[in-house]
Amino acid sequence: MFRNYVKIAWRNLFRNKGFSLTNLLGLTIGITCAILILLWVKDEVNYDKSQKNYSEVYKVMGHRNFNNTIFTDEAMVLPLAASLEQQIPQVKHAVVTTFRQPYILTNGEAKLKKDGYTVSEHFFDVFSYKFIRGNAINAIREPASIVLTESAAKALFGDADPINKTVKVDNERDAKVTAVVADVPGNSSIQFDCIMPFNYADESLKRSMANWQNSSWQVYLQTLPGAGIAAIEKKINEIKVLHDPGDKKITSYFAFPMSKWRLYSDFKDGKNVGGMIEYVRLFTIIAIIILLIACINFMNLSTARSEKRAKEVGIRKTLGSEKKQLVIQFFFESIILALISFVFSILAVYLLLPAFNTLVEKQLFLDFTQPQFWLAAFAIIVFTGVVAGSYPAIYLSSFSPIKVLKGTFNPGKNAVLPRHFLIVGQFVISILLISATIIVYQQINLVKNRATGYNPNNLISIPGSPETQKNYTVIKNELLQTGLISSVTRTMSPITEIYWKSPAPDWTGKPANLNLIFTGLTTDNDFTKTMGIKVLQGKDFSGAAVDSSSVLLNAAAVQAMNIKDPVGMQIRNGNKEFTVIGVVNNIVMESPFTPVDPMMAFYNPDNSNWISMRLNRDVQPQQALTAIETVFKKYNPAVPFEYRFVDKEFQRKFLTEDLISKLANIFALLAIFICCIGLAGLASFTIIKRLREIGVRKVLGATIQQLLLLISKEFLKLVAIAFIIAVPLTWWCMHNWLLKYDYRVNISIWVFAIVGILMLLLTMAVVGLNTISAAMRNPVKSLKAD
Structure with a gap:
């Protein structure tokens, strides 16, 4: 019996090559996406599990x-x-x-x-x-x-x-x-x-x-x-x-x-608010969704061609086949198709893994020696096959043999309505995914374009050493003499990081119960000039000996201290008194997603081991780096020359968000592509059923535009319904996601309008290509068609 099921299923798949290839392509893409996502998820959830304790x-x-x-x-x-x-x-x-x-x-x-x-x-x-x-x-x-x-x-x-x-x-x-x-x-x-x-x-x-x-x-x-x-x-x-x-x-x-x-590393106001687990859950859901979209294609196409399978079902039932046997037969067809798709998916994953590893910066691989791989493979094949074949198996096996063989069988709304629900579901998911990726992109761009308080362009940072500390003055002079460098300074940390946090200093009039956290930075003269920081009040360090008792505050510190005229005031940090000589703009040194902390900048060249320099305008970076490396090798020969472009270091703060955005974009586009494959197949079956109608209308003078509207309006209605459902759902999901950020975009109605128009155009294009092909046929051949 088992052998018979397999043989009949195999023959049916080969007999209907267009149907099989359409589903094969959709399922292969879906399973490939699912495997890649699950490899990434597995790596994340297995973080640190190599540790014995x-x-x-x-x-x-x-x-x-x-x-x-x-x-x-x-x-x-x-x-x-x-x-x-x-x-x-x-x-x-x-x-x-x-x-x-x-x-x-x-x-x-x-x-x-x-x-x-x-x-x-x-x-x-x-x-x-x-x-x-x-x-x-x-x-x-x-x-x-x-x-x-x-x-x-x-x-x-x-x-x-x-x-x-x-x-x-x-x-x-x-x-x-x-x-x-x-x-x-x-x-x-x-x-x-x-x-x-x-x-x-x-x-x-x-x-x-x-x-x-x-x-x-x-x-x-x-x-x-x-x-x-x-x-x-x-x-x-x-x-x-x-x-x-x-x-x-x-x-x-x-x-x-x-x-x-790894997964729960984020804290806010003393509470654990998650971390990478959010993205693990998100992409697990996306993997399931993409598989479901491919499965929905199979359901839709199977029920759309139900009239072709009706006689087969009728004859089988009259010859004694039970409904259970027919259900098993249809499940075998979907599972075999899922198995073939899985084999092609493994080949696709093998070819795509090097590029995917580069994208996610991991070393993922398929381990065929692990029993878990084969269990996962079996689960994916069975899940895909059963889900994809469930509705067609139940629906096709329910046909009445008397009606089918008498020629009075008419599926009517019983077949069309569930299909419409599935199409709407596909488009809801597609609209949600593409809208969400646009909002994520807008959020990342908003923070990337946030004012940093300094000019990161043409700014280079180099880690120091005892030798660079000892030779700093001569290194600075020789760099300036190249004519390629406009300014040089040194700081405790690079401008993109904070190494020091401490309680707020003391000052006259400080509230007794005031607890504030301040970030700290030590630096040399030319600090604001080199970094491109705006001095709001007072002045910068001049490099004189008196500067050792001077301090700069940022605007956030002045606001937190509630001081109206800070320049000239005395503060005590530790056991030493300092005079505030200036107030500078807020500088984004840590997370660009959070507000800037109050900051104190002290004049202390001996504790400032990062050398920063600004290139002159129109200087080629490679030319400048060659000159810089020559100077550093001359005075710091024992240490390998290393440098950082500050603008690139700032962009590294968005690595996780950029990665998630890229992955979401890729998988959203693939999900939409799978939808289009199914839509094209469904439109093709719809047109084949209406070939005679199209032929009659052409004979009576209908234009291609009229025929296109006739066929498309059914699908456009479904897109419109999906749009109405997807918009509030997407807004709710993305609004909750944006709440985690202190700086966030407002969700614009134009995002949904653009996505809605895009989906309508896409539907018109997919359905239109099939309709135009049918409309261009000779109506005589259409009217003679069986």
Whole structure:
């Protein structure tokens, strides 16, 4: 029986080649999109799952409340980890690390800039990595040791064994290679090329170990199985307040599980508001929707050609076939078509994966050796086949054999109405997707075009070193003498990042209960000139010795402090008095999606290690870079030359949004294309059924335009209904999405008007091509048609 079902299904698919090819194309595109999306989703949901202690590792974080504005911080004090491990029995290990930072690694002529962490002793007990050489027990036991990833070791030592060989770090100290680990998977939160241990004998580190206020490190916990997190969090807060009583009113500490680091990383006002999980859900829904659109095509086309299958069903029933057998037969046809489509989809995915990986910046691949792949393949084929074949199987198997064989069978509205519902559903989805992508594009553009407070064009930033600090004056002079550079300055951080946050300074008249968070920046003279920052009041630093007690405030700071005339006022930051010499425009240094924080800029060249320079107008960047590299290699030969264009760094803040927008655009267009395939097939079947009518109308003098309107109006009505349903649905979805942004576009009715006109034109084009082809036929042949 099974063999018979397969044979008949195969013959039917080949007998109706146009029908089969139309569905095959739609299903192949749909399944291909679904596989690509699901590969991306799988990579996201499996973030950090390569870690052996995945369910037991937490990051210590804090909700810091400044004047009822809460921001969530992962910067902790250095001694916290040791205290947690000693005083909380449920904590198996506590680890403190620096934030990821670049290091210059040198071995002979090989000189690399690699990212890494300095960590405490239990790092490799908490976090698991595959050791290729060496072992986790001895890897970071000695202060002067270093662990390299496989690719970093190969870049430094080639094919030689690196164990016990020496690497110079930052041209200052030697470190012995004690272990080599496999490269960190791309879907890991902690990415590094090298790991080094803290040297607790260092005097500055000893001072930091006694400092319970300077939050500049990250702290991780590994708990015992079944440990109560609420009790651990309570103890963390008690330990911190014990050593820093003033922190009690400001910060609430909590343990954030590794399972949420990637997907639930966003916080607002002290509450977790999601993160990448929103996009994972969104694209999972899109994958299902695209598959459903392809399945709807199959349903529509199957029911549209129902008259051709009616006699077959009638004869089978008179010969004794039961309805159940006919249903199974029709399901077999759809599943076989889904299977063929899946095979073509795998080939398409294989060809598209390199480009898709470049787009999403991942290393996705199809792993045919995994049982999960075959389970997923089976699920996709069965889901597609069953969903696509469900309505046709039930509908076609219900025909009355007496009516069919007598020639009195007429499907009428029973066939047309469900088909209309399905078409409307397709167009609702298409209108929603294309409208949503336009609104997303508008939102991203709005923030991209937000005033940054500085001029990012023709601005280059270069990380400094002890040598550039020592030779800064001569480097600056030689750069200016090239005639390619108009201005040079140096700052603590690049203009696109913030390295320092602290409580607000004190000033006369400051409210006693006022808690504000300020960002901080140290800089040199020519700061505003080089960055293109507008000075609103007062002046910039001149580079004189007196400037060491001067400070600039931004407009947000003046507003938050509620000061009318800030220039000349005295403020106290730490143990030092400063004079406000100027007020500058607000500068967008962190997220462009949020308001600018109050900022203080201090004159402190010794603590300003990023060199920024502005190119003269009309200077070719490559020409300028060649000259700049020559100067830096002359005075900083031990460090590889590295630079950043500030405008490109600013654009990097939109990587996630740009990626989501591109993916949404691609899949929305493919969904619409699948709709058009189905619409074309349906229009073709409709026209074939009305060939004689078209022939009669032509004989009676009907024009092509009249025939086009006659055939199109049915489909245009369906588009109009879909538009009426889709507009409020889209507005509701996108309005809720936009609420997450402080700066957001207003949803314009013109977006929907443009999309509606576009869909009408698209429908006219698809239906019109089929109608014109039929209308151009000789009416005599049409009237003779069977």
